[in-house]
Amino acid sequence: MIRVEVVLAWADRVNARVLELPEPSTVAEAVAAAALPGSEQCVAYAVHGVVAPPQQALQEGDRVELLRPLLADPKDNRRRRARGG
Template identity: 75%
Template sequence: MIAVEVVLAWPDRVDSRLLQLPDEATVADAVAACAIPGAADCPAVAVHGVLAAPGQLLLDGDRVELLRPLLADPKDNRRRRARGG
């Protein structure tokens, strides 16, 4: 068994769960097991701040972070800055 923490830390909402998962658990397994409302709808997940694929294997002590949707498209922001606005 491995110990994993799943965290959702958004400006308006904070939640975390400590889980005990099988040794071969993946990021998707942790998200499914965490029972944090809305976890399955998160557009991306990171492990220790690095973007992670759902099939990535987890290690004992990993921190899985549920990421929120982007508020603005970075490409649009760059275009707007390039135009001077």
């Protein structure tokens, strides 16, 4: 068994679950087992901040982060701030 954490962060809250999964388990299996509300809106995953494919095998202590789509383009936001708007 391995112990992993699955996390989904929103602007005002964080949903997280610590799971014990059989070895070997994948990112997709951990996400499915966590069943966090809102996870269906996620477009990608990361393990310790590095983008990971769903079939990536997990190791003891891994933190799986569910990544939501961007609401605004960061470059556009910087340009808007630079223009003073």
